[in-house]
Amino acid sequence: MMTPKNDGSAVLCIGRIYCDLIFTGLGGFPQLGREVFAEGMEVAAGGGAFIAAAHFVHAGRRTALVARLGTDPLSAEVESQMRASGVDLRFIEHSTEAGPQVTVASVVGEERAFLTRRAGGARPSTLNEGLSWDEACHLHIAEYATLHExxxxxSLAKAKGLTVSLDPSWDEKLIRDPGLIDACKGVDIFLPNLEEAEAMTGQRDPEAALENLSRAFPLVALKGGANGAWLKSGGRILHVPAQKVPVVDTTGAGDAFNAGFIDAWLRHAPQEQWLQAGIHAASLAIQAPGGATVFLRAASPVRDA
Incomplete structure (x- = not known):
């Protein structure tokens, strides 16, 4: 595993950007032929890359997105929110082909259901420019689907001297691909949740899944939601319990965890603090609809119906 550079270095986040339509206050999930009414709805900038980037910025780390964004009205709203977050957008490629990308999230208690539309390809024309940014020390890949594309x-990031992290992120077509782990060769920090880890390894027990994944990755952080998080590094397994906070929406909690964890790792903090920082960031995210909305309320009007 490569050693992280100095604490003053910036982070790049790559992945698809979505306009999240988040419905809350539901009595149950929609069923065929029936209509369900929500008490609240939020329009929020989404996607793992942006949510992680917003939490990196909140932690005080300069962060830039490397991504594509549409030119439609929904994409314009997303861009306005991203600017309000303080994330550096210099490496955003604007293209009519890239939007709108939308996720409809139905939130019932701590459970979620998603309906998503992707648009165009994931590779931005700004990729080489972004990887060559002389302030960057680390690349966070927000979902395996982007690496798949x-x-x-x-290898491009490693050639530029960057350390690399990856959240596999659930994708029904890809998560059980037997070639997934081999395709992630070279990743320094692997960040699945329990469901993803089980799908990849067949192991339901967190420590057994960690043992399996640590054969391929030097550092694995396993996210367990209300059960906290685990870390396997150098033959050592650590566990930190979740914080007890009011839960409004768990969308983006894993992406927030990624940012907190990686930031602490980049700061060369003790290993226990890596997990604590990740859990703290996730705890912030789940207290508002949308993974990064908690940082935008003071900066821009929020739509709440």
Whole structure:
């Protein structure tokens, strides 16, 4: 595993950007032929890359997105929110083909159901420019689907001297692909949740899943939601319990965890603090609809119906 550079270095986040339509206050999930009414709805900038980037910025780390964004009205609203977050957008490619990308999230208690539309390809024309940014020390890949579309992404980042993290992120077509782990070769920090880890390894027990994944990755952080998080590094397994906070929406909690964890790792903090920082960031995220909305309320009007 590569050693992180100095604490003053910036982070790049790559992945698809979505306009999240988040419905809350539901009595149950929609069923065929029946209509369900929500008490609240939020329009929020989404996607793992942006949510992680917003939490990196909140932690005081300069962060830039490397991504594509549409030119439609929903994409324009997303861009306005991203600017309000303080994330650096210099490496955003604007293209009519890239939007609108939308996720409809139905939230019932701590459970969620998603309906998503992707648009265009994931590889931005700004990729080489972003990876060459002299302030960057680390690349965070927000979902395996992006790496699947850009299979040389890790090697390109390593050639620029960057450390690399990856959240596999659930994708029904890809998560059980037997070639997934091999395709992630070179990743320094692997960040699945329990469901993803079980799908990849067949192991339901967190420590057994960690043992399996640590054969391929030098550092694995396993996210367990209300059960906290686990870390396997150098033969050592650590566990930190979740914080007890009011839960409004768990969308983006894993992406927030990623940012907190990686930031602490980049700061060369003790290993226990890596997990604590990740859990703290996730705890912030779940107290408002949308993974990064908690940082936008003071900066821009929020739509709440």
């Amino acid at each position: 850009i299979p040389n992404l890790v």
